[in-house]
Amino acid sequence: MAASSFEAALARVLGHEGGYSNHPADPGGPTMQGVIQRVYDGYRTRHGQPLRPVRQIERGELIAIYRSQYWDAVRGDDLPAGLDYVVFDGAVNSGPGQAAKWLQRALGLPADGQVGAVTLAAAARCADLGAMVDDICDRRLAMLKRLTTWPVFGAGWGRRVAEVRRIGHAWAQSGAVPVAEDAAMVPVRGMEAGARPAGGSAKAPLASARPAPRPDAATGAAAGGVLASATGEAARQLEPLTGASPTIALVFTGLTVLGVLVTLAALGAVWWGEHRRRQRADALDLAPAPAPAGSAS
Missing domain, CATH: 1.20.141.10 (Chitosanase, subunit A, domain 1)
Incomplete structure (x- = not known):
């Protein structure tokens, strides 16, 4: 032995x-x-x-x-x-x-x-x-x-x-x-x-x-979605009036750009939250990894 x-x-x-x-x-x-x-x-x-x-x-x-x-x-x-x-x-x-x-x-x-x-x-x-x-x-x-x-x-x-x-x-x-x-x-x-x-x-x-709690990316993404919808709706309301005033046209353009930025930020929050979740899962060995059927580990 x-x-x-x-x-x-x-x-x-x-x-x-x-x-x-x-x-x-x-x-x-x-x-x-x-x-x-x-x-x-x-x-x-x-x-x-x-x-x-x-x-x-x-x-x-x-x-x-x-x-x-x-x-x-x-x-x-x-x-x-x-x-x-x-x-x-x-x-x-x-x-x-x-x-x-x-x-x-x-x-x-x-x-x-x-x-x-x-x-x-x-x-x-x-x-x-x-x-x-x-x-x-x-x-x-x-x-x-x-x-x-x-x-x-x-x-x-x-x-x-x-x-x-x-x-x-x-x-x-x-x-x-x-x-x-x-x-x-x-x-x-x-x-x-x-x-x-x-x-x-x-x-x-x-x-x-347990791992330390972290901000919920889904909550941030949902809030971003609400804001993007609100800015989008405001832009739609102003669109018919853009020809009447340069100021209104400028506000319309700003709201449109803001809506795009908020949407991108929300998507980024979702990606970042998933990235951090995977990092935590890897570090904490939470990711499922079943052994092949019939094998002895």
Whole structure:
């Protein structure tokens, strides 16, 4: 069985996650070493254990959760060096499904959020892992910047993605399983007093952090249409009188030009609104991309 990068990747992730946090703007809620209370409750329930605060999580539980719910969920052991860590860290921060979509979109595949045989085969054929690392990190950062929580946690998220990019490049270039030399330096017990990196480890799931609201282009277009109709009607009323007065003729010409400009502005508003909608959909992975029938992603 091939050696696994899990321990080294986990050490890096825990370095970003810090200790305990319960920031009111963090959609994850109470969190210890990156494990949120809801996830810990699920783990304890499945193992027949009574629920307790995530702040009391033990190291064995922590490692088991990271292994099963994040590393194994994105098939970390089957991904090329560098990509394994980059996708894993994204899964911890924004969920395995979202991280899988970044990988699949970078590979040019339909993004269904499930890493399967097709995705793994495409990753194995990739000749430029460094470019893949950049593509995934770029997509991740673009999504983070579209979230309403970016002003609160953006600085930490930005530093984290930059570090993930750097390490991903290094591991991809070496092609060897990294040594988890700092794994033992990331304790669990006694970390209650540890400071969690400001913003760096706040959860960034698409489902719980909506993109910032933007002006409705359709409303602007409708208002423009009403104004264009009004100016057009006024011009029609004045047209029979244009021969009687140079002033009326000038007003008629002005209204006609204004109507054309307003119509063009309304069309531009529609185009711009659709353009921004597509930009947001791409950054947030909202565009539907079903996998071909009968294929395994």
